[in-house]
Amino acid sequence: MAPKPDRSAERRTQILDAAENVFAQMGFNQATMDDIVVESGLSKGALYWYYKSKDALILALLDRIFAGGLAHFEGLVDVDGSASERLDVIIQGTVQEMIRIKHLMPLIYEFVALAARRKSVRETLGGYYRHYHDIISRIIEQGIDSGEFVDIDPDEAALAFLGLGEGLAMLYFVDPQWMELENIGATLKKYIVSGFETSEG
Amino acid sequence: MAPKPDRSAERRTQILDAAENVFAQMGFNQATMDDIVVESGLSKGALYWYYKSKDALILALLDRIFAGGLAHFEGLVDVDGSASERLDVIIQGTVQEMIRIKHLMPLIYEFVALAARRKSVRETLGGYYRHYHDIISRIIEQGIDSGEFVDIDPDEAALAFLGLGEGLAMLYFVDPQWMELENIGATLKKYIVSGFETSEG
Amino acid sequence: MAPKPDRSAERRTQILDAAENVFAQMGFNQATMDDIVVESGLSKGALYWYYKSKDALILALLDRIFAGGLAHFEGLVDVDGSASERLDVIIQGTVQEMIRIKHLMPLIYEFVALAARRKSVRETLGGYYRHYHDIISRIIEQGIDSGEFVDIDPDEAALAFLGLGEGLAMLYFVDPQWMELENIGATLKKYIVSGFETSEG
Amino acid sequence: MAPKPDRSAERRTQILDAAENVFAQMGFNQATMDDIVVESGLSKGALYWYYKSKDALILALLDRIFAGGLAHFEGLVDVDGSASERLDVIIQGTVQEMIRIKHLMPLIYEFVALAARRKSVRETLGGYYRHYHDIISRIIEQGIDSGEFVDIDPDEAALAFLGLGEGLAMLYFVDPQWMELENIGATLKKYIVSGFETSEG
C-alpha cells in the first residue's frame, strides 16, 4: 500500500533519459511521443501522467541539461589560487563536460534554434550563459585586482572567453574535422586567457 | 517572338523569399506549405512545380543563404594593403551582413540544428565555414610573411577568429542583451586580431 | 475483472465489413479512407490503428475473401459416395457462394487486376485457385480409380472444370444477361463433368 | 501551310500506344497523365488536344483493344468446310492473339474490373463477348444442321466454349504455372468441341 516514495522521481528520470536519446537522435519534431514511449519502456498513459505534453517534456529536458549545470564552478570564484589556474580548471571542466555530452550536442542546437520562438527556452539558455559568464567575469576581476591580469573590462573579457568557447563548440558540431574537442581548451588559453596576463606572468 | 523572360528564376526567387520569411518567423516545422503559398502569392501547384517537397525548399534556402556568400571577401586575399586592414574590412563586412540578416538568424540556427541529421546541410554549412576560414587563414599567413603579424599558426588563428565571431553571434541570438551586434567587430579586433600584431604595430 | 473482450477482433471485422462495402461499390481507387471511416462508424485514427494503410486494408480484405475459403470442400475428398455426386456438391456449394457474394464480384475483379502488379495478391489468388483445383483434381482421380470416370488426366480435367466455372462467372459479371448464376452449375455438369463419366453411367 | 492530312491519326496512335504501355505497366490509377506524356514524347497540351481527359483516353484504348477485334472471324461463319475445322481456326487465331497481346493482359482485367462501375466499359466488353459468342454459336448451329454436331443448344454450347477460353486465360493471368497459353486451344478442343461431335466424327 505504501507507495515507494521516489517511484515518481525514478519514472521521471526514466522518461527524460528516453526523451534525451530519442530527441538527440531524431530531433524534436521528427521524434514522436510513441518513440519515447517505446524507448522508455513505459506506456503512453504513464508518459502523459508525468509530463503533460511533448512541450513540457522538452522544457523539462532543457532544464535538466542547462539548469544549474555550473554549480561546481561556482566554488572557484572566491577561493585562493591564481585566476589563471582557476580559469584553467573551468576550461578543463567544460571540455570534459563537452566530451561527456557530445552525443547530446544535437539537442543543444535544437534548443538554440527553439530559443527564437520560445521565451522560456531563451530564458533558460540565457540564464545558463549568464551564469557561466558571471563566474568567468568575477574570476577575471579578481585576477585584475590581484595584479595577475592586465586592466581590462572583465565583462567584455568574459564574453570573449565564453564566445570563443561556444563558437568553437558549434564549429566542431558542424564539422568535427576542425579540431579535437580537447583542443578547444588550448585555443581558449592561447587566444583569450594569455591575453589577460601581465607580461611578467 | 517575345524574349523568353526568365520567369522561372523569378518564381524561384519569389518562392524562396516567401519561404525565408515564413520559416524565419515560424520555424521549419511550424511553418506549413500553405503558409508559404499564401506568403508567395502563388498557388500550391506552382510551389510544388518549382520545389518538389518542403525539404527541397529548405535545402534550396540553405544554399541561397550559405552557398558562395563570401565571394566578395575572396578579393581581399591577394591584394596590397596591411593584413590588419584587410581583416578589418572582413570584420566590418561580416558585421554589416549580420545586421542585414538579423531577422534570418532563427533560420541559421535551425540549419545548425538540422546539420546533426542531414548530411547535405552539414556539408553546406561546413563548406561555408571552411571557405570563411580559408580566407582569414590566408590573409593571416600573408600578414605573417610580411612581418606584420607574429609567427602563429594561421589555421589555428583563423579558427579562433571564426570561432569567436560565430560564438558571439550565437550568444547575441540567444540574448541580445549581451552586446550590440556592432560591437562584435570591436571584440574580435581586441581579443583576436590585436594578438596577431607585432609589438611595433 | 472484466474478461478482456475481443474488442480488437470485433473492430477489425467492423472495419473490413465497411471496407468491403465501400470498395465493392466504388472501387479501390475511387473509395477514400474517409468513406470507410464513415461507413465503419469509427474514427480515422481507429481505422489506422488497426490497418496502417489503405493498402494493408485491401490486402487484409483479400485474405478474408480468398484465404482458406474452401475448407468446407476439403471434407469431400476422401469420403464415400460417387465422385460425380461429390463434384455436384462442390458445384452447388460454389454456385450458392457466388450468389451469396454476388455483390462482391467487383471486388474480385479488382483483385484480379491488382494481381498484375502485386505479388502478394497474385500469390493469394493463385493459392486459392490451386487449392480449389487440388480438391477437384483429387476427386476426379478417385472417380477414375473407382471406374466411375474414364481415364483422363485429372489435373487437366480439373483445370477445365475450374476454368469454365471462373470464365462463366466473369462473363456473368460483365453481362448478367448471359445466364442465371444458378445455371453455371448445370453448364459445368453438362459440358465438363458429363464428359468424365463412363458410358454405363 | 497544308496540314498533313493524317497527322492527327498518327498522333492518336502515338498517344494510344504510349497509354497502352503505361497503363499496362502501372494500372489506370497509378499511371499519371505525365507518365503518358513522357512515354509518348508529346507535350501535355498535345495529349489533351487529342484526348480531352484521362477517362476519354482509357475509353479510346478500350475501343482500340476490344472494338471489332473479331472481324477476321466473321468470315468463317458462312463458308464451306466442317464446323469443327472452322472452330479450330478460331481457336488457333484466338490463342495466337492471346500470345501477341500477353503483355496487355493486365489492361484487360483492369477493364473487366472497371466494367462494374462504368456502363460504357460494360457495354464495350459485353459487345465484344457477344460478338465472339455469336460467331461461335452460328458455326455450331451450322454444324448441327449439317449433322456434323449432335443436337445441342448452340447458344449454351458457345457460352461454354467462350467461358472456358476466358476462364483459362484468367487463370493463366493470375498464375502462368497452370499451363502454356498454347495449350488453351487443346483444352478447349478436348473438353468442349469434342463433345459436340457425333460419334462417327
Added chain:
DNA sequence: TATGAATGAGTCTTCATTCAT
C-alpha cells in the same frame, strides 16, 4: 497510477485539367 485504444484536426503531397503564350 497505468494502460493502450481511440480521436480528429492538421499536413504534405499528388495530379487531372486548364490556359496564356
Added chain:
DNA sequence: CATGAATGAAGACTCATTCAT
C-alpha cells in the same frame, strides 16, 4: 496545333492528446 507553367481540390496519413477501464 503545341507548349508547359499554373491551378487547387482532394486524399492518404500522422501524431499529440484524451479517457474509459
